[in-house]
Amino acid sequence: MRAILDFLALIDRRIIYAVLIFAIILPLFLKPTLPSSPTKEVIEAYNAVESLKEDDIILISTDYGPSAYPELQPVLEVVLEQSFKKNVKVLLMTHWQFEGLIVGINAIEKVAKRYNKVYGKDYLILGFKPGVLGVMIGLSEDFRKVFPTDYYGKPIDSYEIYKKLIKDDTVLNYKDINLLFGFEAGATGDSWVQIVQARYGVKMAFAVTAVMAPGYFPYYQAKQIVGLVGGLKGAFDYESLNKSKGLASLIMISQVVVHSVILVFILLGNVGFIIRRILG
Template identity: 50%
Template sequence: MNLWDRLATIDRRIIYLLVALGVIIPIVAKLSFRVTPLREVRQAYEEIEKLPPGSVVLFSIDYDAASMPELQPMLVAMLDHCFRKNLKVLMMGHWPLGLPLGQIALEQVAQKYHKKYGVDYAFLGFRPGVAAVMINLGKDLRQVFNTDYRGTPVDSLPVLRNVHNYNDIAILVGLEAGATGDAWVQFAQARYNQKIILGATAVVAPDLYPYLQAGQIVGLIGGLRGAADYEQLVQVPGPAFLGMPAQTIIHILVVVLIILGNLGYFARRQGGRR
């Protein structure tokens, strides 16, 4: 087997080992790269930034643990931003298995800013029927959530006393690992003109660009890079910021592998012709 053959047939175990090292070394060595926030992330940040204190922001947890590395840092950074600006935070979700992740982040950041449950924030939980929930939220929130996740009537929570439908929600933040973001745009934005910011995994984010360009969403935070951008904007470096060197190294590794694979492929093809 000559060099070209070797290049075209690298053992997958070697590739796996390189990927593992490419992820582990930058994290263990605590490397950090400065990022220049993308325009769409800055837009999202500025929309939150210009809200007056006391405005209500509704978070929708539409992901689960599989997408946690990308979306959880995004959520923590955005919650930090909201609580720092004294905004009121409501949380709900369409992915029941991911909701506790949202709750963990909410409690953690609320504690940091000494916020009180029911006064500054509330956790509404999950209701089945994605589209129906979104439409009914536009008519009457109490029709969908008459109690919070603990079973406390929403009317007894000061944070929800004046929240009846989308008119009382300044911005809806959907954190998406699937197609729920499309439904938010179709039902909450198109029907009720609700202002929406979407955060999504890097795989889902390209699907959401048309909404951003059409002005149907006012900000888009895509993947770990988007989360790192937001962490940098709110100046709370977290897991996304620390994950950037690993992601950069893996991207470079993949490009190197593609180049090597193609070199081997063309050299072998050339050899075959002879």
Template identity: 40%
Template sequence: MDWKTRLERLDRRIIFLVIFFAVLMPLFFPLGLSITPGPEATAFHAAIEALQPGDAVYLAADYDPGSLPELQPMLEAAIEQLCKKDVRIIAGSLWPACPPLVNRAFTQIAEGRFQKVYGTDYVNLGFKEGREVVMNQLGQSIRGVYPVDSAGAPIGDMPVMSGVDSYADIKLIVNVSAGYPGTKEWVQQVRSRYSIPIVAGCTAVSAPEYFPYFQSGQLSGLLGGLAGAAEYEVLVSGSGPAAKKMDAQSLGHIVIIGFILLGNLIYFLRSREGSVA
């Protein structure tokens, strides 16, 4: 058996091992590659920078643990920048598995690092079923949709909600989204109808689809996947959990490119031998 046949019949578990070690090694031995923020991440950062202290922001967190490594760093960095800007954060979710992840980020960043007070500086309204219907209802009355927060406490008396009951009182929507319902629906239902600016952080899988929204101005900023999160972290604080993973990400990509090239090299050589139809 020649080397081409051996490679063609390579057990897929060997490929699995190669990718496993390629991704694992940089976690132990970081390469320290530098990250340069792109225009989408820079615009995302600038949109939040333009806010004034006391402004109210709606943080729409629409994802679940399946996208945690990509999106949690975005959420954390966004909360960090919002806390630095001293704005009020009102968080809600259309994905049932998201509210505990939002709580985790609030506890860690808003409370832990910025000593922000729950109910005064930020609130987690939690999950609400209804997708696009909820998006529209929030434009009528936030209290109507969310009489209570994620822990069951009435939101009406919370200082963070004072003077805020619909999109008219919100300066910016920060959306972190893993799919449906998410960025696309926020743009379709809320951006067009209520003319409220939206910035979005989304999974890498869905990011290419949202470039037209960014170019058209329907999105004021866009973060795509772990790379987008890392670029944003660099802008907010110089580094962060996503930025630290970018070395592993880089090596993973190089291995995949290597596999594509190797697979095609064998295919090309076989074609020349005339053994491929």
């Protein structure tokens, strides 16, 4: 009895890791359909993209790397799908780290192919530019100031899309952007809100990692951002709003099982701990 209780209260971490590996991998083969109950902030983010009209412009900032891929990539793909479906013009950029561009291009090329969208006509990859404050202020004047050329080294105004982007204006800046959708895994999202939203009043929605979601709730409550998609659960709900089954729907089951397994371990630990105390 005593030995069992000791074992329960002090399970070796290696056992936990081993069980966890199976809890992550095995459910992936099940492919069940899980019910979803989207929260208000996710629905509002979805509607913000849905409300865009033809030839509106969405600026997508992919400020995350492969580490946040499972949480943010599914949302990015759905946002691109929504935009391409309605012929919304898409601009892609990152100002966090170069990795952001790679995951972004990955998604945009995949979705564009599905909707027969042409580079330079329907979407544009602006590239990666570090130096948060300078980038944001530069974009407020003229996008060409920050991105004279696109990712492939051609001037951005040499593309067909540019005439549509500038609308009746001569320059492309925040005034032309109908929605900014930020995918954030670092501190750059705060700067989008604190600098660009506060100074230029750009409409914004964010998809962030689960760890960072609590930090973005104050912005959402203060109505500085119109929507917020947090973590894998948010991504899963976002996919279900679009009635599509992507990466998040596939791996959500793993999270269900893993959360339950962790809870089982916590419960076992507590049972061992409490009964040991009662026995003295």
